[in-house]
Amino acid sequence: MKIVVTVKLVPDTNADKRIDPGTKRLVRTGIETVLNPFDEYAIEAALQLKEKRNDGSTVTIFTMAPETGKEIVRKALAMGADDAVMLSDPKLEGSDVAGTSYAMAAALKKVGYDLLLCGTQSTDAITGEVPGMLAEYLGVPGLTYVRKLESDGELLKAQRETETGYIDVAVKPPVLISVTKSINEPRYPSLKGIMGAKKKEIKSLALSDLGLERAVGSDGAKTEVIALASPDVRGKGKVVTVADGAEGASAIVDFLKEKKLI
Amino acid sequence: MQATRTKPLDFYNIDEFFTPEQRQIRDTVREFVDERVLPIIDDAWMEGRFPSEIVAELAALGVFGPTLPEEYGCAGLDNIAYGLIMQELERGDSGLRSFASVQGSLVMYPIYSFGSEEQRRRWLPALASGEKFGCFGLTEPDYGSNPAGMLTRARRKGDGWVLNGSKMWITNGSRADVAVVWAKTDDGDESSVRGFLVERGMRGFTARDQKGKHSLRASDTSELAFTDVELPADAILPKSGGLKSPLMCLTQARYGIAWGALGAAIACFEQALEYSKTREVFGAPLGAKQIQQERLAEMLTEITKGQLLAYHLGRLKDAGVATPQQVSLAKRNNVDIACDVARKCRRMLGANGILAEYNPMRHMANLESVYTYEGTHDVHALILGQALTGFNAF
Numbered sequence: 001m002k003i004v005v006t007v008k009l010v011p012d013t014n015a016d017k018r019i020d021p022g023t024k025r026l027v028r029t030g031i032e033t034v035l036n037p038f039d040e041y042a043i044e045a046a047l048q049l050k051e052k053r054n055d056g057s058t059v060t061i062f063t064m065a066p067e068t069g070k071e072i073v074r075k076a077l078a079m080g081a082d083d084a085v086m087l088s089d090p091k092l093e094g095s096d097v098a099g100t101s102y103a104m105a106a107a108l109k110k111v112g113y114d115l116l117l118c119g120t121q122s123t124d125a126i127t128g129e130v131p132g133m134l135a136e137y138l139g140v141p142g143l144t145y146v147r148k149l150e151s152d153g154e155l156l157k158a159q160r161e162t163e164t165g166y167i168d169v170a171v172k173p174p175v176l177i178s179v180t181k182s183i184n185e186p187r188y189p190s191l192k193g194i195m196g197a198k199k200k201e202i203k204s205l206a207l208s209d210l211g212l213e214r215a216v217g218s219d220g221a222k223t224e225v226i227a228l229a230s231p232d233v234r235g236k237g238k239v240v241t242v243a244d245g246a247e248g249a250s251a252i253v254d255f256l257k258e259k260k261l262i
Numbered sequence: 263m264q265a266t267r268t269k270p271l272d273f274y275n276i277d278e279f280f281t282p283e284q285r286q287i288r289d290t291v292r293e294f295v296d297e298r299v300l301p302i303i304d305d306a307w308m309e310g311r312f313p314s315e316i317v318a319e320l321a322a323l324g325v326f327g328p329t330l331p332e333e334y335g336c337a338g339l340d341n342i343a344y345g346l347i348m349q350e351l352e353r354g355d356s357g358l359r360s361f362a363s364v365q366g367s368l369v370m371y372p373i374y375s376f377g378s379e380e381q382r383r384r385w386l387p388a389l390a391s392g393e394k395f396g397c398f399g400l401t402e403p404d405y406g407s408n409p410a411g412m413l414t415r416a417r418r419k420g421d422g423w424v425l426n427g428s429k430m431w432i433t434n435g436s437r438a439d440v441a442v443v444w445a446k447t448d449d450g451d452e453s454s455v456r457g458f459l460v461e462r463g464m465r466g467f468t469a470r471d472q473k474g475k476h477s478l479r480a481s482d483t484s485e486l487a488f489t490d491v492e493l494p495a496d497a498i499l500p501k502s503g504g505l506k507s508p509l510m511c512l513t514q515a516r517y518g519i520a521w522g523a524l525g526a527a528i529a530c531f532e533q534a535l536e537y538s539k540t541r542e543v544f545g546a547p548l549g550a551k552q553i554q555q556e557r558l559a560e561m562l563t564e565i566t567k568g569q570l571l572a573y574h575l576g577r578l579k580d581a582g583v584a585t586p587q588q589v590s591l592a593k594r595n596n597v598d599i600a601c602d603v604a605r606k607c608r609r610m611l612g613a614n615g616i617l618a619e620y621n622p623m624r625h626m627a628n629l630e631s632v633y634t635y636e637g638t639h640d641v642h643a644l645i646l647g648q649a650l651t652g653f654n655a656f
Binding site: 190194 | 269282283286287290293294319322323324325328332336337338339343347
């Protein structure tokens with residue numbers, strides 16, 4: 001089985017982020033870039049599936065990112081993936097979700113896959129829309145918010161999280177699956193893995209390799225960011241000083257009653 | 263989760279000189295320490311318990327003997343990467359770094375350097391994967407800085423040997439499957455010292471933990487006793503010869519300590535710096551007071567000098583030209599400044615500085631052992647003095 005994991009390079013989640021008022025885009029220079037934490041769960045799911053199947057299945061990392069992101073891609077390779085493909089092109093800059101998914105789909109068709117694994121969302125824009133759109137552009141079933149994944153012969157058995165419970169689904173590849181954080185605990189790359197990643201291949205693709213039928217990047221964007229605003233600063237919470245637990249409990253009950261929550 | 267790491271203290275942008283792999287190795291161990299070690303280490307230390315629950319994960323990372331070749335299950339790393347691993351482990355706790363130092367530099371290194379091919383194949387992969395643990399027995403109750411006076415003897419009996427004697431202050435002693443024990447094979451001078459692999463369970467070999475430590479409390483320190491222990495012919499490390507062999511092991515471990523001590527210093531410094539920004543005294547943050555700023559500046563200066571020293575020593579070692587004396591200088595300096603930094607930070611934290619929830623006092627107490635072991639501060643001064651003057655002042 002050829003497993004491909006889509007990953008994104010995002011600004012360090014600890015870094016102070018800034019929006020360029022002109023382009024209304026996140027400033028990505030001068031900030032340390034890291035692997036999107038949500039994608040680590042997809043990589044781990046891919047590696048576990050490969051190890052369990054033990055049938056020569058492979059794991060390929062795919063990302064759309066500037067060439068400078070190679071060091072971060074190596075981190076994904078250090079966890080144990082076999083190789084990587086990077087779609088890099090200055091003309092992709094400014095792509096919205098639809099443009100991104102369209103270009104990624106075209107590249108992934110070229111790369112080929114049986115199972116496409118994604119994280120649910122990225123920590124920068126947090127739209128959570130790419131997995132769904134990607135499945136649509138690729139014309140394959142898209143199972144999102146999967147918290148359990150098993151391989152059963154030709155079938156993949158997935159458990160999807162819903163607001164009220166879960167749905168068990170069996171599906172025959174090719175398929176796209178996005179996984180939630182509850183699916184596993186991502187491994188640390190081993191020191192041997194880090195050294196080994198140096199020798200693994202990272203293939204490059206450019207837009208000219210894809211033969212796209214519509215524009216991507218800023219020109220092809222179907223959405224426009226009109227305005228940006230910071231959320232209001234939250235005031236300090238109300239502090240109640242009480243003598244004991246019983247008094248504290250009744251203070252909480254009174255508060256909830258006052259708000260008509262109970 | 264890799265994205266939540268804290269940036270290492272790096273005032274002189276030494277990071278730029280590391281390779282991407284060295285940085286990634288450092289960051290990986292750093293994350294491991296943040297996520298797995300820091301949440302449990304204070305309690306383990308207070309309880310006087312080695313945190314054995316994290317050993318399997320440490321082994322999976324590959325921190326045991328990481329510079330040895332891949333064919334023995336190791337990672338084949340360079341010495342700078344090794345130093346960075348030691349730095350990050352000791353940022354957690356000196357006991358944890360000691361555990362890794364012993365397993366790698368004092369057990370795997372001599373088996374690799376002085377062992378037969380059969381000994382290498384048997385022990386190195388098992389020690390690298392954490393399936394087996396080892397300890398190093400050189401120091402004796404009455405012979406610490408003067409190992410040439412050791413009383414432990416291995417005498418010929420048929421093809422094999424009979425071992426008698428005792429060793430003290432042995433890190434990992436009670437949990438070791440194999441002890442690398444140094445003994446004289448006759449009653450002459452230090453040239454008869456040879457290394458032996460003594461296995462747990464051998465008749466006449468016992469290990470007992472030393473209790474009542476105020477330092478390295480999250481690490482096992484043991485006393486080993488050998489009473490007529492019969493060793494097979496293949497227990498000897500065939501390429502070991504003279505006191506020089508164990509001293510070569512110590513040079514490896516001391517190199518790691520030169521980096522490790524910086525980790526402890528950085529841990530204390532970062533906590534004191536943070537505290538100085540949030541703690542208010544006389545209506546202003548502690549860090550707004552000139553006297554505290556001077557302390558912080560002094561500590562930053564010493565840590566930065568230590569980092570440059572460790573980095574350049576690593577380059578010399580990777581080029582194969584580092585001398586034991588250069589290693590002595592770095593061990594001596596970096597442990598000494600780490601002791602100073604830990605004590606200064608402890609004091610900057612005021613009364614809070616004596617609590618377990620702040621790290622400086624734990625590091626300060628640990629570093630007293632690090633100051634004393636692997637060649638005391640004074641022993642390294644004499645090594646340097648001899649290198650300068652030609653006179654042996656021991």
